[in-house]
Amino acid sequence: MNAPQNKTERRLGPALRAAFPHTIPVLTGFLFLGIAYGVLMNAKGYGPLWSTLMSAVAFCGSMQFVAITLLTTVFDPVQAVLLSFMVNARHLFYGIVMLEKYRGLGKARIPLIYVLCDETFSLVSTVEPPEGVDKKYFYLSISLLDYLYWVGGTVLGGLLGDFIPFDTAGLDFALTALFVVLFMEQWKKRENRAAGLIGIGATAACLLAFGPENLVIPAMLAIVAILLMGRKKLCT
Known part of the structure; x- marks a missing residue:
């Protein structure tokens, strides 16, 4: 019984040492975002146990921040399902891209698929x-x-929220700020600017048409439709 375990340890040790330097940027980002999430959950009445379970089981980053609002307002299951699907629909494309990369990895594919995120x-x-x-x-x-960084940050945030009371106003903007930074990085590339302008324009139009409470799903549908139509025209 010890031989297979020793063999796994011999393979896992070098892999962890080789992988860790690549994950340092994710470590810094996930720790701060995880702490922010844990603190916000605590401020809404959900202690460290609940916030940690949410991060460990759901592990969906941006949707977890959205879920705080869903948990603290009148629950609409249809809207929650649609919103979750739209926010996380990009993972469908991630999975397709990873098919070849994860081919032949056996049972390891199960945790690899489960903890796949943007970073x-x-x-x-x-x-x-x-x-x-x-x-x-x-x-x-x-x-x-990467998974442990996020869960670990959430644990710290939940505990800090219990013992260090402070004003959490604006803390939920942390994830928005991250996406703004990511958007600005993409904007630097000229070939990405058309898609960025489409996103801004469609979101602004849906904000005017549907209001701030109902703009997310219509805006994402509009963006996808415009991009698909543009791709079809380019291909014909």
Whole structure:
């Protein structure tokens, strides 16, 4: 029984050491965002246990922040399902891209798929394992480290919210600020600006048409429809 365990340990150790440096940017971002999420959940009456379970089981980043509002207002199951699908629909495309990357990894594909997120997708799709490091354990190390950063940040935030009372006004803007930074980074590339303008224009139009409470789903549908029509015209 010890032989397979020792073999796994020999493969996992080098994989973790090789993967960790690539995940340091995710560590810094996820710790602060996880702390913000834990503190906000605590401020809404959900203690460390609930916020940690949410991060460990749901592990959906932006949708977890949205879920705070869903948990503290009148619950509309249809809107919640549609909103969750639209916010996380990008994972359908992540999964398609990862088909070849995760081919032949056996049972490791289950945790790899479960903990796949934006940041992990970005790393795994661009980084190759160093020579002598097992591919399966390298990708697994990146994925599990990112997952643990987020859950660990949530635990810290939940505990801080219990023992260090402070004004949480504006703290929920942390994730919005992150996406603004990501948008500005993409804006630097000229080829991305058309899609950015489409997103801004469609969102502004839906804000005027549907109001701030109901703009998310119509805006995302409009953006997808415009991009698909533009792609169809380019292909014909």
